[in-house]
Amino acid sequence: MTEEEKKRISRNFIRQIIIDDLKTNKWGGRVHTRFPPEPNGYLHIGHAKSICLNFGLAEEFGGLCNLRFDDTNPTKENEEYVNAIIEDVRWLGFDWGDRLFYASDYFDRLYEYAVQLIKMGKAYVCDLSQEEIRSTRGTLTEPGVESPYRNRSIKENLELFERMRKGEFPDGSKTLRAKIDMSSPNLNMRDPVMYRIKHATHHRTGDKWCIYPMYDFTHCLSDSIEGITHSICTLEFEDHRPLYDWFLDQLGVHHPQQIEFARLNLSYTVLSKRKLLELVQRGLVDGWDDPRMPTIRGLRRRGYTAESIREFAEIIGVSKKESLVDIAVLEHCIRNELNKKAQRALVVLNPLKVIIDNYPEDLVEEMEALNNPEDLSMGTRKVPFSKVLYIERDDFMENPPKKYYRLAPGREVRLRYAYYITCTDVIKDPKTGEIVELHCKYDPETRGGTSPDGRKVLGTIHWVSANHCFPAEVRLYDRLFIKEDPNDVEEGKSFLDYLNPDSLLIKTGLCEPFLKDAKPEQKFQFERLGYFNVDMKLSKLGKPVFNRIVTLKDSWAKIMKSLQNESY
Ligand code: ATP
Ligand code: MG
Secondary structure: OOHHHHHHHHHEHHHHHHHHHHHHOOOOOOOEEEEOOOOOOOOEHHHHHHHHHHHHHHHHOOOEEEEEEOOOOOOOOOHHHHHHHHHHHHHOOOOOOOOEEEHHHHHHHHHHHHHHHHHOOOEEEEOOOHHHHHHOOOOOOOOOOOOOOOOOOHHHHHHHHHHHHHOOOOOOOOEEEEOOOOOOOOHHHOOOEEEEEOOOOEOOOEOOOOEEEOHHHHHHHHHHHOOOOEEEEEHHHHHHHHHHHHHHHHHOOOOOEEEEEOOOEEOOOOOOHHHHHHHHHOOOOOOOOOOOOOEHHHHHHHOOOHHHHHHHHHHHOEOOOOOEEOHHHHHHHHHHHHHHHOEEEOEEOOEEEEEEOOOOOOOOEEEEEEOOOOOHHHOEEEEEEOOEEEEEHHHEOOOOOOOOOOEOEOOEEEEOOOOEEEEEEEEEOOOOOOEEEEEEEEEHHHOOOOOOOOOOOOOEEOOEEOOOOEEEEEEEEOOOEOOOOOOOOOOOOOHHHHEOOOOEEEEEEEEOHHHHHOOOOOEEEEOOOEEEEEOOOOOEOOEOOEEEEEOOOOHHHHHHHHOOOOOO
């Protein structure tokens, strides 16, 4: 085994379990996983970890992975979420063949299993209210109290359960409970509820049912029915595993192995559906697909690719230990990919006018620019150059500090793909003192950005030609929260108190001409500014709107920061 393979295995302990199972032929050589979302919200990057894990392992070991909707709560679930989830998993690059399932497809069989448990004396109808069940459940140090209905006869239980199904009782008046052990040290084993009464219309089964099975009962049996081998879930279900095993053992059916892993927590982000829903409902973001949201749709709209998300899921690994993953890791993945793939472009976000006094008035030259210096096969393009240009305001300083290598009075710099220019004059607004334009001279011998006399310049800056550029909306996104872990709230505060007020800055960028034809979801590197994606919702034909995905790892930014100056 190579070092790289060893590393891959050690990054993901479930991979090792599967390798061992294949060796011992535990499942007859089968690997069958599933991804079981509840359709009560949109998928986020945490779900992506689980999707990549389940589908990825199946793919890697020649197995299968099912997509199964865990749709047992009719009041919170709907079709909109189902469709969005299907689209998002597909977009991530995974395929479930003809194995799209719904837990609700199994309602008849689950009902039969419940009847079977009643007949075995392992389940009973209980008349305690939800509140009473909770208060008789006991604590970690005290056993629970047995329900007065615990010893109903099998016959009575069968009759009552049947009547529950027929709709004879109001919501909450009865439940079906597993008869296990009210003094078990594991609270999940203290006669957990299997069915509750809910007169609600289900998005798939309509009004056929007014009793709905609980997650723990449904999940293990759905896994069993589908012949799952490795039932992978997050750590909070570790304490539920004895119950998962109990139902399957009692019924003597196919028994997958439940394996728990640590969920993803990402810095400067929340990944709870409830909190994400709150952001949407309060209008604090522009819907589930807001480019600042950690949802798959948000990430996609921001400009993350499926490949970068899958790469992220692979490199963060899978373990049993909870941790907070730095969002910079995710940002690294997209930078890494786009550095190799993204077409370069020249865009100016904070324009400062530059007039090249010794350049002919009506001349327009076509400068040859590399489309991607990392991949010369992407070729070159022509960028128009003329007498009046725009550069970034940040690229000029009247009194430059040490280590500032860009334009300053009397200083020569290179205009990317064009000429060397030297600043000869600074024009200011007489009232405000603000710099309104620079006058420069260019050296015609330096066309293309090199000097025949070998003269070097320290800085290279980007530019656009005033007469040729066009304005476009450019949306600069930053992290949604200012606190590294916004889930960790101080007393009396809410996670909403840590929202970053500057998470979206809308600017008008001056763009080089070819960008006019940019299509939704096309990605670019705006040289020195970052990676940008054409927004799929706001852009119109010939009027692209750009979302900044991430900045570049720019050494300037660091230096400017240490100088306490504005930087981009
Ligand atoms: P809920 O609190 O509503 O149950 P959930 O995020 O667990 O929310 P599910 O739809 O039940 O939502 O999740 C589907 C699958 O994704 C589950 O197997 C769950 O364990 C997994 N999952 C959810 N959040 C994360 C996360 N942050 N990291 C890894 N896996 C996750
Ligand atoms: Mg869940």
